Amino acid sequence: MSGHLAVVGLGPGGARYFTPEADAALAAAEALYGYGPYLDRVPERAGQRRHASDNREERARAVAALRDAAAGTRVAVVSGGDPGVFAMAAAVCEQIEAGPESWRALDLVIVPGITAMLAVAARIGAPLGHDFCALSLSDNLKPWELVEQRLDAAASAGFVMALYNPVSRARPWQFGAAIERLRRHLPGATPVVFGRAVGRPDEQISITTLGAADATGADMATLIIVGSRATRVVQRPGRAPLVYTPRAIAEVSA
Amino acid sequence: MSGHLAVVGLGPGGARYFTPEADAALAAAEALYGYGPYLDRVPERAGQRRHASDNREERARAVAALRDAAAGTRVAVVSGGDPGVFAMAAAVCEQIEAGPESWRALDLVIVPGITAMLAVAARIGAPLGHDFCALSLSDNLKPWELVEQRLDAAASAGFVMALYNPVSRARPWQFGAAIERLRRHLPGATPVVFGRAVGRPDEQISITTLGAADATGADMATLIIVGSRATRVVQRPGRAPLVYTPRAIAEVSA
Numbered sequence: 437m438s439g440h441l442a443v444v445g446l447g448p449g450g451a452r453y454f455t456p457e458a459d460a461a462l463a464a465a466e467a468l469y470g471y472g473p474y475l476d477r478v479p480e481r482a483g484q485r486r487h488a489s490d491n492r493e494e495r496a497r498a499v500a501a502l503r504d505a506a507a508g509t510r511v512a513v514v515s516g517g518d519p520g521v522f523a524m525a526a527a528v529c530e531q532i533e534a535g536p537e538s539w540r541a542l543d544l545v546i547v548p549g550i551t552a553m554l555a556v557a558a559r560i561g562a563p564l565g566h567d568f569c570a571l572s573l574s575d576n577l578k579p580w581e582l583v584e585q586r587l588d589a590a591a592s593a594g595f596v597m598a599l600y601n602p603v604s605r606a607r608p609w610q611f612g613a614a615i616e617r618l619r620r621h622l623p624g625a626t627p628v629v630f631g632r633a634v635g636r637p638d639e640q641i642s643i644t645t646l647g648a649a650d651a652t653g654a655d656m657a658t659l660i661i662v663g664s665r666a667t668r669v670v671q672r673p674g675r676a677p678l679v680y681t682p683r684a685i686a687e688v689s690a
Numbered sequence: 691m692s693g694h695l696a697v698v699g700l701g702p703g704g705a706r707y708f709t710p711e712a713d714a715a716l717a718a719a720e721a722l723y724g725y726g727p728y729l730d731r732v733p734e735r736a737g738q739r740r741h742a743s744d745n746r747e748e749r750a751r752a753v754a755a756l757r758d759a760a761a762g763t764r765v766a767v768v769s770g771g772d773p774g775v776f777a778m779a780a781a782v783c784e785q786i787e788a789g790p791e792s793w794r795a796l797d798l799v800i801v802p803g804i805t806a807m808l809a810v811a812a813r814i815g816a817p818l819g820h821d822f823c824a825l826s827l828s829d830n831l832k833p834w835e836l837v838e839q840r841l842d843a844a845a846s847a848g849f850v851m852a853l854y855n856p857v858s859r860a861r862p863w864q865f866g867a868a869i870e871r872l873r874r875h876l877p878g879a880t881p882v883v884f885g886r887a888v889g890r891p892d893e894q895i896s897i898t899t900l901g902a903a904d905a906t907g908a909d910m911a912t913l914i915i916v917g918s919r920a921t922r923v924v925q926r927p928g929r930a931p932l933v934y935t936p937r938a939i940a941e942v943s944a
Binding site for chain 1: 699701705706707708709710711714748772773774775776777779780781782783784786787794795798800801802803804805808809811812813815816817818819820821822823824825826831832833836839840842843844846847848849922924925926927928929932934935936937938939
């Protein structure tokens, strides 16, 4: 008996993004661990324990879940979006590496989910239709200089960018600084998409440009997509514009 | 009556990745368009027309689907993985921009899916746990020099890389050249994951290093993840190793 731990991606927002694999993993669990609002999305099942924690408690949540699994419980850790993208899968792997040898013997299963950038992109067209990168703007876990280096590299090389964790109460200026930084590399007309609470009833998707982007328009629940020089906006009478990045790129950017 | 076109992501492999939103879009369609092997994954429904085409026929498929939708048919175009990642959503947007004004009036819905990099990452740990990029190695639609520029930029800036479309019959040398290129920037010990046919019965996932990576190990159905300097491998007795990229990065790379 080596214990079982599943790290389950719920996708953004409601149950329409739950995969059958995620449903099955949640149904089989004896104990669920997760950030409270994510746990609230999971249907209640008799006999299942629930351990809600704050969203800054990823390390403690991973340790508690691993201990429970190592004691023989069938455990599921839930994650919004995809657990492998700035979320719980890496936190669990970190603790398995740092923890007792017995945690390496656990049956670990990671169930992928729709990550926010894919859901926001789908709402607006196909802004990630060509090469792109996903970058967290949080400098809690890396120096801000590294964020700037990566913004420079991605913008210069023509990657579309999906920006996660743009802002929080403790990090009020970072997203504004990132926008300023990107303006050094990209034209003011570059399309920018703000996707807030995607997949939830209060979802808000808006299109602007790098020149006009207002950093106060983002909060913790916002995912921002910044286009490349190739990204296009297609106006549609009576409908929201489409934003997409063509599959073909003819010239090499400087 | 303006017509309805859904572009539906099936995820990789079988039905375990179909979201409820994808199921509903497929069930509601009167006509399905797609690459044959993707259409074969969709359950047959009475009265539904099916239009299979070759995987190099994306433009012609998009045009045919748009014409059908504009004529009043409820159409679904199916895509493996996520339609927004190197797939049909951009092809459809391109044709809407280039085509008759009436196509802009269509009710276009894009249904996201689990893209291959998320599924491969989930199988192996959390290699995409920190900043990463997704890059197509196909030079059918962009010059090879641009691929090289992007490999250089991503590796130098410390992004983990998910490499799509590594090789095909018409592009036999590109993946080998990419591996050579990356060796200029990253240590030989950098973890590399080959994920072939992820989610299918013939799935094969293997871990190697950049120094030992053999370009002949990839085919059209392979997704490759190349780690950064921060990516780690955790050995587990009796189990496959875990590959993950920590959430915290202390130092700024040169």
